[in-house]
Amino acid sequence: MKVNVISRSGREVIKGGLELSDSATVADLQEAIHKRTKRFYPARQRLTLPIQPGSKEKPVVLNYKKSVNDYTGGNSDTLTVVFKDLGPQVSYRTLFFFEYLGPLIIYPLFYYLPVYKYFGYKGERVLHPVQTYALYYWCFHYFKRILETFFIHRFSHATSPLSNVFRNCAYYWTFGAYIAYYVNNPLYTPVSDLQMKLGFGFGILCQISNFYCHILLSNLRSADGSGGYQIPRGFLFNIVTCANYTTEIYQWLGFNIATQTVAGYIFLVVAASIMTNWALAKHRRLKKLFDGKDGRPKYPRRWVILPPLL
Ligand SMILES: NC(=O)c1ccc[n+]([C@@H]2O[C@H](COP(=O)([O-])OP(=O)(O)OC[C@H]3O[C@@H](n4cnc5c(N)ncnc54)[C@H](OP(=O)(O)O)[C@@H]3O)[C@@H](O)[C@H]2O)c1
Numbered sequence: 595m596k597v598n599v600i601s602r603s604g605r606e607v608i609k610g611g612l613e614l615s616d617s618a619t620v621a622d623l624q625e626a627i628h629k630r631t632k633r634f635y636p637a638r639q640r641l642t643l644p645i646q647p648g649s650k651e652k653p654v655v656l657n658y659k660k661s662v663n664d665y666t667g668g669n670s671d672t673l674t675v676v677f678k679d680l681g682p683q684v685s686y687r688t689l690f691f692f693e694y695l696g697p698l699i700i701y702p703l704f705y706y707l708p709v710y711k712y713f714g715y716k717g718e719r720v721l722h723p724v725q726t727y728a729l730y731y732w733c734f735h736y737f738k739r740i741l742e743t744f745f746i747h748r749f750s751h752a753t754s755p756l757s758n759v760f761r762n763c764a765y766y767w768t769f770g771a772y773i774a775y776y777v778n779n780p781l782y783t784p785v786s787d788l789q790m791k792l793g794f795g796f797g798i799l800c801q802i803s804n805f806y807c808h809i810l811l812s813n814l815r816s817a818d819g820s821g822g823y824q825i826p827r828g829f830l831f832n833i834v835t836c837a838n839y840t841t842e843i844y845q846w847l848g849f850n851i852a853t854q855t856v857a858g859y860i861f862l863v864v865a866a867s868i869m870t871n872w873a874l875a876k877h878r879r880l881k882k883l884f885d886g887k888d889g890r891p892k893y894p895r896r897w898v899i900l901p902p903l904l
Pocket residue numbers: 747748749750751804811812814815822823824825826838839842864865866868869
């Protein structure tokens with residue numbers, strides 16, 4: 595069969611189109627495009643079916659697992675697909691690794707190195723126990739996230755645009771440095787011993803719960819990331835859709851109760867608002883997927899992220 599590959603403006607991307615066998619899959623088509631263009635490896639390609647000019651409909655995105663023939667609508671001889679270059683891609687593991695590596699390295703620099711001398715501080719720096727525990731807590735958190743990235747999460751999307759590495763690193767690395775600067779500051783005033791213990795104790799409990807939530811999520815898929823989206827069940831997922839975000843937010847609250855800096859609370863508010871937006875979208879998606887129609891289960895009543903508010 596013949597496949598014409600055009601850009602969104604209608605220009606031919608592959609001169610003369612491609613000849614594929616009738617049993618070819620979309621993955622084969624992507625490989626064939628890669629072979630001809632050299633630059634556009636499969637993860638960079640987004641292939642859709644053409645839509646009428648001016649139409650507000652969302653185009654059908656070709657699924658790499660399906661046969662190309664499935665998209666011909668009965669006319670098995672030719673198919674026209676619209677090609678979009680998604681730009682350079684990186685694996686999700688690479689993206690997460692770099693965004694977490696920054697805070698893991700930057701934070702200890704403020705604790706161990708005499709950086710405050712360069713900010714004009716001349717006196718002898720006396721470290722409070724809370725600053726040492728905060729360092730352990732912080733490093734444990736980001737080390738855990740890196741381990742989860744490589745050994746627990748089962749991502750459904752293979753890659754993410756390279757530009758996200760710069761955006762996400764800017765977010766995590768800047769907040770890491772901002773919080774580290776204030777918590778390790780020679781002029782830092784510690785909270786009471788009881789408040790510190792309550793904060794870290796609560797935070798560690800939430801970090802362990804967050805880890806358990808991630809195990810429950812990974813059990814919803816097979817090791818290669820297939821299995822799509824399922825209804826998360828068990829532990830806090832029985833009451834809240836994004837229990838992993840709930841525990842993430844509360845573990846930062848624990849850190850802030852113990853360390854009490856404006857920088858830490860600003861990060862908490864920003865992180866909570868980002869996760870709330872994502873949680874609303876995830877909750878909507880699960881309700882749509884599990885609508886109780888045509889034999890599909892109905893998504894149970896649950897809070898989105900922060901019971902009893904949302
Ligand atoms: N501090 C911050 O600013 C901040 C922000 C975001 C996240 N985080 C932390 O990083 C962790 C990971 O973040 P994330 O946004 O990647 O979490 P996520 O999307 O909720 O999920 C983690 C993993 O579980 C999978 N998953 C989620 N819901 C699923 C379902 N219903 N069925 C099957 N699999 C499902 C996801 O698959 P997909 O690959 O398909 O998505 C992903 O591989 C969070 O839990 C949180 O602890 C922190």
